[in-house]
Amino acid sequence: MSKGHLSNDDFFQKLSQLFESSTHGSIYLSQKRMVYGENVNTGTPESTPGQPFPDLSPSQPLPLIVRASNGKSKEKRDKKVKLSTIVEADALEGFFAKYADVCKTSMSGLKKRDRSKQKEKLKAKKRKQGGGAAAGTVEVKKS
Amino acid sequence: MPYLATAQEWLTQSTLLLQARPSTTRITTKYTHASTIAKKSKSKPRRNAPPTESTALLTLKTYDPASGATLKYETDKAAEVGRLMMILGRLGRGMAGLEVREEGAEGEVKEEVKEEGREDGKVLGGAGDGKAAQQGGKAAGGAAGGGGKGKKKKGKK
Numbered sequence: 345m346s347k348g349h350l351s352n353d354d355f356f357q358k359l360s361q362l363f364e365s366s367t368h369g370s371i372y373l374s375q376k377r378m379v380y381g382e383n384v385n386t387g388t389p390e391s392t393p394g395q396p397f398p399d400l401s402p403s404q405p406l407p408l409i410v411r412a413s414n415g416k417s418k419e420k421r422d423k424k425v426k427l428s429t430i431v432e433a434d435a436l437e438g439f440f441a442k443y444a445d446v447c448k449t450s451m452s453g454l455k456k457r458d459r460s461k462q463k464e465k466l467k468a469k470k471r472k473q474g475g476g477a478a479a480g481t482v483e484v485k486k487s
Numbered sequence: 488m489p490y491l492a493t494a495q496e497w498l499t500q501s502t503l504l505l506q507a508r509p510s511t512t513r514i515t516t517k518y519t520h521a522s523t524i525a526k527k528s529k530s531k532p533r534r535n536a537p538p539t540e541s542t543a544l545l546t547l548k549t550y551d552p553a554s555g556a557t558l559k560y561e562t563d564k565a566a567e568v569g570r571l572m573m574i575l576g577r578l579g580r581g582m583a584g585l586e587v588r589e590e591g592a593e594g595e596v597k598e599e600v601k602e603e604g605r606e607d608g609k610v611l612g613g614a615g616d617g618k619a620a621q622q623g624g625k626a627a628g629g630a631a632g633g634g635g636k637g638k639k640k641k642g643k644k
Contacts, residue, residue, distance in 0.1 A: 363518075366520065367520060367522065368520045368522040368523045369519070369520060369523050370517050370518060370519040370520070370523065371517070371518045372515060372516070372517050372518075373515065373516040373517075373518070374513055374514060374515040374516070375513065375514050375575065375578075375579055375582065376512070376513035376514070376582065377509055377510055377512075377582045377583065377584075379510050399509055399510040400506075400509060401584070402584040404584075405583045405584045405585045406582075406583050406584050407583065408579055408582055408583055431579075433583040433584070433585055436576065436579055436580055436583060436585070437576070439576075440572065440573070440575065440576030440579060441576075443572060443575070443576070444568070444569055444572035444573060444576070447516075447518075447568055447572050448565075448568050448569055448572070450518075451518050451543065451545060451565065451568055452543075452565075453518075453520055453521045453542060453543025454542055454543050454544075454545060454562075454563055454564060454565035454568065455542040455563045455564050455565060456565050456566075457564070457565070457566050
């Protein structure tokens, strides 16, 4: 962690590489409000009786820290990859749009939508009800 | 706390947890490769996928170490990734202390909202949105001739 944070763009690049290089095990991504840090002003004052939870309404938006890791530890510690980046509040939207793209392309092992089965189902339903457009239509629309 | 049944429910609960503890709550997304899941092929009742074919898994976890609250959601569907990432973005706004803006996000969540629309209304901050989302959900439901699946889920809670 003390190695410093990556810029958002570098983070995405490294994250793609991390996904490509790993073939088993898990990849962990996490996001959290950035509160601790030497060069970041947290903007959260001490709690007072008048305002017991100052972090509920910070005076200014706080950055997020987004981390990624391949979860290697103990005897595989030397293979551990840890990435982190700080996302400023005003950059959130763009960050997550890119983040989603990277994840969508990288998480390729998930189950694809099985269209052939749905078509069969739809046909069966049509035969039964005569023109019913149920689940199949919704699924297709979503894509 | 256990796994939640739908992404929408996970979003609702996570939003509440983040509202209560914005500084300590973290969200972890775990992507597990198919080969790893195949290795520990115990029968998992929470997964409705047949145990024979193994796919990768995506697990979302909202955890607040201060209170110990944990919320989890798990999926193996590639089609959900986009929507889940969008949810992460939305929750990220809450984390950053920004107001959680809802418009523009509804298009994709529509289908889930149709199933869980009523619960959405319970959220403190999201009350207004719940209403709008429900309308959207209704429109989608009408076009689809009303999925039976949605009705079943509504009755559950």
